Amino acid sequence: MKALYYFLLLVFATGIQVNAQVKTNLEPIDIFDMEYVSDPRISPDGSKIIYVRNFKDIMTDKNLSNLWMVNADGTNNRPLTTGNQNDVAPRWSHDGKKVVYRSNREDDKMKLYLMWMDTRETMALTNTPVSPGTVTWSPDDSALAFTMFVPKKKSSLIKMPAKPEGAQWNAPPIYIDDMTYRADGRGYLQPGNTQIFTLPIQGGTPRQLTFKDFDHGTPAWSSDGSHLFFSANFHEESEMEPQDSDIYRLTINTGELKKLTDRYGPDRNPVLSPDGQKIAYLGYDDALLGYQQAKLYIMDTDGSNSREIPTGLDRSIEDMAWNGNKGLFIQYTDKGETKLASVSLSGKVTPLAGNLGGLSLGRPYNAASFSASANGQFAYTYGTPESPADLGAGDSRKQTRITHLNDDLFAFKNRGAVEELWWKSSHDQRDIQGWVVTPPDFDPNKEYPLILEIHGGPFTSYGSVFSAEVQAYAAAGYVVLYSNPRGSTSYGMEFGNLIHHNYPSNDYEDLMSGVDAVIEKGFIDTDNLFVTGGSGGGVLTAWIVGKTDRFKAAVVAKPVINWTSFVLHADNPQFFYKYWFGKKPWEDPENYFKRSPLNYVGNVTTPTMLLTGEQDFRTPISESEQLYAALKIEGVETAMVRIPNSGHGIANKPSNLVAKITAILAWFEKYRNVDSENVASGTDKKGK
Numbered sequence: 001m002k003a004l005y006y007f008l009l010l011v012f013a014t015g016i017q018v019n020a021q022v023k024t025n026l027e028p029i030d031i032f033d034m035e036y037v038s039d040p041r042i043s044p045d046g047s048k049i050i051y052v053r054n055f056k057d058i059m060t061d062k063n064l065s066n067l068w069m070v071n072a073d074g075t076n077n078r079p080l081t082t083g084n085q086n087d088v089a090p091r092w093s094h095d096g097k098k099v100v101y102r103s104n105r106e107d108d109k110m111k112l113y114l115m116w117m118d119t120r121e122t123m124a125l126t127n128t129p130v131s132p133g134t135v136t137w138s139p140d141d142s143a144l145a146f147t148m149f150v151p152k153k154k155s156s157l158i159k160m161p162a163k164p165e166g167a168q169w170n171a172p173p174i175y176i177d178d179m180t181y182r183a184d185g186r187g188y189l190q191p192g193n194t195q196i197f198t199l200p201i202q203g204g205t206p207r208q209l210t211f212k213d214f215d216h217g218t219p220a221w222s223s224d225g226s227h228l229f230f231s232a233n234f235h236e237e238s239e240m241e242p243q244d245s246d247i248y249r250l251t252i253n254t255g256e257l258k259k260l261t262d263r264y265g266p267d268r269n270p271v272l273s274p275d276g277q278k279i280a281y282l283g284y285d286d287a288l289l290g291y292q293q294a295k296l297y298i299m300d301t302d303g304s305n306s307r308e309i310p311t312g313l314d315r316s317i318e319d320m321a322w323n324g325n326k327g328l329f330i331q332y333t334d335k336g337e338t339k340l341a342s343v344s345l346s347g348k349v350t351p352l353a354g355n356l357g358g359l360s361l362g363r364p365y366n367a368a369s370f371s372a373s374a375n376g377q378f379a380y381t382y383g384t385p386e387s388p389a390d391l392g393a394g395d396s397r398k399q400t401r402i403t404h405l406n407d408d409l410f411a412f413k414n415r416g417a418v419e420e421l422w423w424k425s426s427h428d429q430r431d432i433q434g435w436v437v438t439p440p441d442f443d444p445n446k447e448y449p450l451i452l453e454i455h456g457g458p459f460t461s462y463g464s465v466f467s468a469e470v471q472a473y474a475a476a477g478y479v480v481l482y483s484n485p486r487g488s489t490s491y492g493m494e495f496g497n498l499i500h501h502n503y504p505s506n507d508y509e510d511l512m513s514g515v516d517a518v519i520e521k522g523f524i525d526t527d528n529l530f531v532t533g534g535s536g537g538g539v540l541t542a543w544i545v546g547k548t549d550r551f552k553a554a555v556v557a558k559p560v561i562n563w564t565s566f567v568l569h570a571d572n573p574q575f576f577y578k579y580w581f582g583k584k585p586w587e588d589p590e591n592y593f594k595r596s597p598l599n600y601v602g603n604v605t606t607p608t609m610l611l612t613g614e615q616d617f618r619t620p621i622s623e624s625e626q627l628y629a630a631l632k633i634e635g636v637e638t639a640m641v642r643i644p645n646s647g648h649g650i651a652n653k654p655s656n657l658v659a660k661i662t663a664i665l666a667w668f669e670k671y672r673n674v675d676s677e678n679v680a681s682g683t684d685k686k687g688k
Helices: 002-019 028-033 468-475 493-499 507-519 536-545 563-569 573-580 589-594 597-603 621-634 654-671
Strands: 036-042 048-057 062-071 087-092 098-103 111-116 122-124 143-151 192-200 227-232 246-251 257-259 267-272 278-283 295-300 317-322 327-334 337-344 349-356 370-372 378-384 387-394 399-401 417-424 431-438 446-454 479-484 524-534 553-557 608-613 638-643
Touching (some): 028 468, 028 654, 036 087, 048 087, 048 387, 278 317, 317 370, 327 370, 349 387, 431 468, 446 468, 446 536, 479 507, 524 536, 524 654, 536 553, 536 597, 563 573, 563 589, 608 621, 608 654, 621 638, 638 654
Parallel strands (some): 446 524
Antiparallel strands (some): 036 048, 048 062, 087 098, 227 246, 278 295, 337 349, 349 378, 378 387, 387 399
């Protein structure tokens, strides 16, 4: 017995040693192990939540997802679907007995599926050549409405002669006469439009209800099932006025259309009240500003009595849902934090929850989603600087974090600490917000290299949310500063439009003042300052190295270098010239060039890498190629990194995000002055 006792004691002790795993710092490849929650959908009675659990496959380099369901109190968290596939967009029936969702589970073709919640039996409802869009249930749960792309044939002006039998000619020329003929992430566009369809839940052939040569938005049902409400831009000049959408009512039996809103500006996202009497929607009067805030409106279902709900928020309303018939839930971002609140129809706002976010795994952008039940409960994506999005749930009294999807990874991986920081801009003493991320095992008595990481947009915002990219830089031994300079959203209309027709400009001083504020803390090696940013952040990075030589090296990711070539080469030229400049390039060439980083390339001495996706149609790679050639001509140390099969969203494949991070770190390490004994842990302030 004593021998068995000592044997068991030894096994127990050994087990403790095995489980006491030594923590290591995050590495770029750990991105493949990160998961996050998206699109949480709470059941109509508020008792259960279905959410999309996103994960990655290191062998196929795919972003994948399954559906999970959990009780609203956090119990019984289990998968509804399994497999290396994409299951997305779950939507409950009104009676809570069925769910529809989209999946490529069978043959990589996205189909619409129906699941009965009592038995988990599942059937495919569609087998269409293209994927249906987001689904809405009819009031009696007997049918579905959704959008779907309908291709159309387009005649060509070019009539090729018949080729001889057996001849092997090149493919015929492609004739294009549309304003918008390509889109980032989609490539060259196929002729056609998104139309509205209905489908009985028994499946079969979807019935097409709309036929106009315009795109139609996601439909919402009337309470009696006789009408659908949707947003669309049916104006003849819609190609040149892409923002000018309205809300329409479609009578299902007759196909009759009635326009319910009428102003210059976007009206979108119609949501019917529970009693079927009112429609809530988002929109604004278009003033052709770079940054414009979506406001909350309600109207009767015939379009009468339209009015803005006076929330008093100098913030854009990002999403909303009805909270009974007397108010709504709204989502908005305030000073880098996405929040959920309730608002009465008279405009009284009551905050409910913060820390919504975590949907942008790469960089720390504010992005979140939520849903609400008929009895006032809600589910949302919960995001913090410590972790990607988890699931949160609550009501007006209490909110709870339900999942901890990445605890298994972070149990043995160190993360950098994130601290909020405010400073005064040297330009006009405005308050600017940022966040400082320090390396794991940070020692304030040592000095560390600094990376300034700049967000894109420019009309977007970073926040107190997790970023795998920033954490990877911190794990490599860098202090990272990311911030919201002027022009960023979530600080009000006036702050956002400080760069209207004036970008880049004094956002440069905002950023340099932030670097100075971090240096004042005393733990930055001022001989090792680095700068990077993507898209709008790439613009500012290229601008910065043309203004100062204080940085040892820079990585300019997917930038705009020449505003004239960008406006005429990007995928939305009709938007960019009108809203960001006010004049066409040939009407104001001096201003276009004055605001182009190319104008200052003769000042650049900083070693600069360019990094862009080869299929980027938002900031085409030709922009990077221009700066690369210019820097070579000027004799500046430079390199160009091209990400194959990638558009503007480089993180569309996990390996692309890993490639971006490793390329940036390799460039910075090449120019970093490193004490070989303190590569990842900083050097003490005496250089020892």
